[in-house]
Amino acid sequence: MSVPIQMIHVHYHGKYLKLLDSDDQTQLYSVRISRESPQMEMVRVSQPPLLSKLRGTDAEPATYHDTDNTNSSSACTAAFRALSLGVTMRVRGKEVKLERSSALTRTYSFQSAGAEARLTWEADGALSGDFRLVDRADHGVLARFRNKLFSNAEVGAFEIVGDVSELLREEILISGLSVLVMVQSLNLATMVLLGVSA
DSSP: OOOOEEEEEEEEETTEEEEEOTTSSSEEEEEEEOSSSSSEEEEEOOOOHHHHHHHOTTSOOOOOOOTTSSSSSOOEEEEEOTTOSOEEEEETTEEEEEEESOTTOOOEEEEETTTTEEEEEEESSSSSOOEEEEETTTTEEEEEEEEOTTOSSEEEEEEEESOOOHHHHHHHHHHHHHHHHHHTOHHHHHHHHHSSOO
């Protein structure tokens, strides 16, 4: 029996990132980038099909906050501190620490409520710029991020393995984007640090 994999493509869109479904057209999330803390805010997009046709593809992302989220319409945020190896994330109102194990590694870990385990983002290949999210307790891969190193239009794509809850999907996305800011993507880091698109 094959394991389902959901692809989520990440594209630059001004001071936003668009997270698109497997078809590379249907927007699932919008990520606002800002200089003020939190520097990243990811919200679920629920856009009526007629409105998306009227607005066109170059319009600012229409973000209709999902009222099913607890405490706030924001799905997730990430706050970066200068000269820090960690990121403070909020997922559905709960604080989650994304921590780097040491200054000499590109490995980040966090306690996941969705997986009920400690998950770790680590390099997936020596020079590829790709990352994978693993549960070290059972050595399972939950997700991969395939980086588009030389693209100014697309950041890359997440491959989420298996049928995961929406909470775990949101944890995967916000933590993965945070890891990219911290260790990999110059364009994305510039957006977060300066609040402008690179």
